[in-house]
Amino acid sequence: MPLTFKNHKLSNGLRVIAECNDAAHTAAVGFFVKTGARDEDAPLMGVSHFLEHMMFKGTDRRSADDVNREFDEIGADYNAYTSHEQTVYYAQVLPEYLPRAVDLLGDILRPALRTDDFEMEKNVILEEIGMYDDRPQWRLQDTLLELYFPQHPLGFRVLGTNDTVKQLTAEQMRDYFSHRYSADNIVVSAAGKIDFDALVKDIEKLTSEWQPSGAQRRYDAPPAVDCERSLTDKKLSRHYMALMCPGPNAQDDRRYAAKVLADVLGDAEGSRIYWALVDPGEADEADLSFIPYDQAGGYMAYASCDPDKAAQVEAKLLATIDAFARDGDVADDEIERAKNKLATQVTLQSERPGGRMRDLGTRWQYLQAYATLEDEIERLMAVSGDDVRQLLVEFPFSPRTIVRLGPNGIAD
Amino acid sequence: MPLTFKNHKLSNGLRVIAECNDAAHTAAVGFFVKTGARDEDAPLMGVSHFLEHMMFKGTDRRSADDVNREFDEIGADYNAYTSHEQTVYYAQVLPEYLPRAVDLLGDILRPALRTDDFEMEKNVILEEIGMYDDRPQWRLQDTLLELYFPQHPLGFRVLGTNDTVKQLTAEQMRDYFSHRYSADNIVVSAAGKIDFDALVKDIEKLTSEWQPSGAQRRYDAPPAVDCERSLTDKKLSRHYMALMCPGPNAQDDRRYAAKVLADVLGDAEGSRIYWALVDPGEADEADLSFIPYDQAGGYMAYASCDPDKAAQVEAKLLATIDAFARDGDVADDEIERAKNKLATQVTLQSERPGGRMRDLGTRWQYLQAYATLEDEIERLMAVSGDDVRQLLVEFPFSPRTIVRLGPNGIAD
Numbered sequence: 001m002p003l004t005f006k007n008h009k010l011s012n013g014l015r016v017i018a019e020c021n022d023a024a025h026t027a028a029v030g031f032f033v034k035t036g037a038r039d040e041d042a043p044l045m046g047v048s049h050f051l052e053h054m055m056f057k058g059t060d061r062r063s064a065d066d067v068n069r070e071f072d073e074i075g076a077d078y079n080a081y082t083s084h085e086q087t088v089y090y091a092q093v094l095p096e097y098l099p100r101a102v103d104l105l106g107d108i109l110r111p112a113l114r115t116d117d118f119e120m121e122k123n124v125i126l127e128e129i130g131m132y133d134d135r136p137q138w139r140l141q142d143t144l145l146e147l148y149f150p151q152h153p154l155g156f157r158v159l160g161t162n163d164t165v166k167q168l169t170a171e172q173m174r175d176y177f178s179h180r181y182s183a184d185n186i187v188v189s190a191a192g193k194i195d196f197d198a199l200v201k202d203i204e205k206l207t208s209e210w211q212p213s214g215a216q217r218r219y220d221a222p223p224a225v226d227c228e229r230s231l232t233d234k235k236l237s238r239h240y241m242a243l244m245c246p247g248p249n250a251q252d253d254r255r256y257a258a259k260v261l262a263d264v265l266g267d268a269e270g271s272r273i274y275w276a277l278v279d280p281g282e283a284d285e286a287d288l289s290f291i292p293y294d295q296a297g298g299y300m301a302y303a304s305c306d307p308d309k310a311a312q313v314e315a316k317l318l319a320t321i322d323a324f325a326r327d328g329d330v331a332d333d334e335i336e337r338a339k340n341k342l343a344t345q346v347t348l349q350s351e352r353p354g355g356r357m358r359d360l361g362t363r364w365q366y367l368q369a370y371a372t373l374e375d376e377i378e379r380l381m382a383v384s385g386d387d388v389r390q391l392l393v394e395f396p397f398s399p400r401t402i403v404r405l406g407p408n409g410i411a412d
Numbered sequence: 413m414p415l416t417f418k419n420h421k422l423s424n425g426l427r428v429i430a431e432c433n434d435a436a437h438t439a440a441v442g443f444f445v446k447t448g449a450r451d452e453d454a455p456l457m458g459v460s461h462f463l464e465h466m467m468f469k470g471t472d473r474r475s476a477d478d479v480n481r482e483f484d485e486i487g488a489d490y491n492a493y494t495s496h497e498q499t500v501y502y503a504q505v506l507p508e509y510l511p512r513a514v515d516l517l518g519d520i521l522r523p524a525l526r527t528d529d530f531e532m533e534k535n536v537i538l539e540e541i542g543m544y545d546d547r548p549q550w551r552l553q554d555t556l557l558e559l560y561f562p563q564h565p566l567g568f569r570v571l572g573t574n575d576t577v578k579q580l581t582a583e584q585m586r587d588y589f590s591h592r593y594s595a596d597n598i599v600v601s602a603a604g605k606i607d608f609d610a611l612v613k614d615i616e617k618l619t620s621e622w623q624p625s626g627a628q629r630r631y632d633a634p635p636a637v638d639c640e641r642s643l644t645d646k647k648l649s650r651h652y653m654a655l656m657c658p659g660p661n662a663q664d665d666r667r668y669a670a671k672v673l674a675d676v677l678g679d680a681e682g683s684r685i686y687w688a689l690v691d692p693g694e695a696d697e698a699d700l701s702f703i704p705y706d707q708a709g710g711y712m713a714y715a716s717c718d719p720d721k722a723a724q725v726e727a728k729l730l731a732t733i734d735a736f737a738r739d740g741d742v743a744d745d746e747i748e749r750a751k752n753k754l755a756t757q758v759t760l761q762s763e764r765p766g767g768r769m770r771d772l773g774t775r776w777q778y779l780q781a782y783a784t785l786e787d788e789i790e791r792l793m794a795v796s797g798d799d800v801r802q803l804l805v806e807f808p809f810s811p812r813t814i815v816r817l818g819p820n821g822i823a824d
Binding site: 023 | 488506
């Protein structure tokens, strides 16, 4: 399949990148805004996510109904998501509808932000936060990040809290918007069946009045320390626990080794942790993942189990992790299996233009560089047992933050 | 992209079908067993799902560790799932590993079913059932199906209950297995980069000792009646409700119109129900789906909301559904939007061989026929406003079963 990478920077600083594939049946396009919970001031916690909702509430040219109806008219699979590090608006469409999808996405990124819509949407956000208590995994993970990144916005809740969202004003949101949604803080990524020159021309016209703002991100982060917290909630019927500790960041060349390491140790369906805890039926679920952030990174482990087995499952999870770091006895066949699994996953994801669009855009945010699928697989396949052992020395799963949530109290 | 459909029946009754695509980067294969909760006797409820777990516990040629390790060696994205109507074992791999994936899947479908493994795995299943109380949506949906299909196995819980799983014996499972996992009750579906002749040869060798059993499915079902139930659980913080009523079945030509109708009325992100309930922030989520079964079918609606708004949300959901059936005022542009959305969805799903493999296998189970992606889209695009209006007369969302689950009691 002949793929070509294209890259163009508009005069206002907005970047357009694409991987064009004439054999594709669909086209995907995404506006990647480099802003998220980590770019918020504490009193504004949740503004990035709330703003994402507001983007669908209408523009000078379109009402909210128009936006929704027009996306539906072209049959778009469209959505948006907000993380700690980026806010992404995307659509996957049949190729003939790409120009209309781009026009819609570009238009909604200059929203009306009407005060009455803002007040109405606030209720939707508060409802979403209200679902928290029925989602033990959200509570666990948010508490873990709050503790792991104390006084730092990487520990903020993406949804915000009841208090911050209630107190947020439309004026504060508009200020945040003008600074963070500037032309120089956005990358448009596209993949699939695409006419790149036409795409650039469309975007140039659409964004002719967008200005750069010189928006920056703060990278100072507190050092990780050992820390634990136990939360008791008598309403729960299972016990949940999670752990976080330092790992390579999203720019670090060691990230490929970290992916392999996390797969060997913590793949949810076949790994040392799986065999120790899930296969014998001691835990419902247990895994360890590599979590790369912009200039920060970590590993996160998770398990859920019968509350009566909480202490035993935690001890075994920690023992499995510690033995791996201490012994470094990772075998070549474990490495090969992990690499084959990861190569299959990345290939499967790349079979759809939407998957490539997402990879391209996210990679550009972190590295300002393009890589073909083959490049990525080559770098993954080059990881050796020595690379993994070296990484265990450099990041020995310590210091660590542990959070527990279950019906029975457990002393810290 | 040149696609070719291939189809071969082995002498033992096992069917092999494939859609071959030389341009694909992966290959996908699945063993589709026509058995699930609806084929169980009441005391054995849960045996299909439990048996699915046992398939990964080893064979005469392989231990459980071997199975897991060998799938990992070839980097397979593999899994299995059990529904009311089928149990499917599948793998997606890089094309060079397809023969090994087929060998593994074929081998695990003749499992050792050792009694000690059975007793150990029983704990895993009971843990899975134990997670129920923290999953209000599972409880809601299972209760809905139990009421909608009273005394009928389409109302059984796929996981079974604590009681049925505890009392199940390995001998009962072996009997169920020999009858339901026969050669004539299984279809192998494959898609992607595949050498069909080699695939058939491999499967023929692998299944040479598999026998037909003449396994049948019972199709009698109780007539739907109006019925309601309210469950109170003080531990919940949100209110949940669901509704089920008759619709076309999986063989019915009206299923295309039913998909369009369900999208117009109940798409979770843009539909009459969405605009009535979710957009104004009254419900967290609300949708209506078309649920086709083998010779049975229905529509299912769902909403969750603040418990204080339970009565209001339910009234509005029912009013929206009833007005749609009564007025039949569906506009041409609503129909066009729904069709474009559904066409995009099916195209996106088809871009990955795994998606085609799943469509092919499921379609064969219901219809013993093949359709290209283009055929499917053509039939979808042929749906007219008159088709939808006619369907509303024939299936007017009545009689209906309603289930509520929340912290506050509501009288039935």
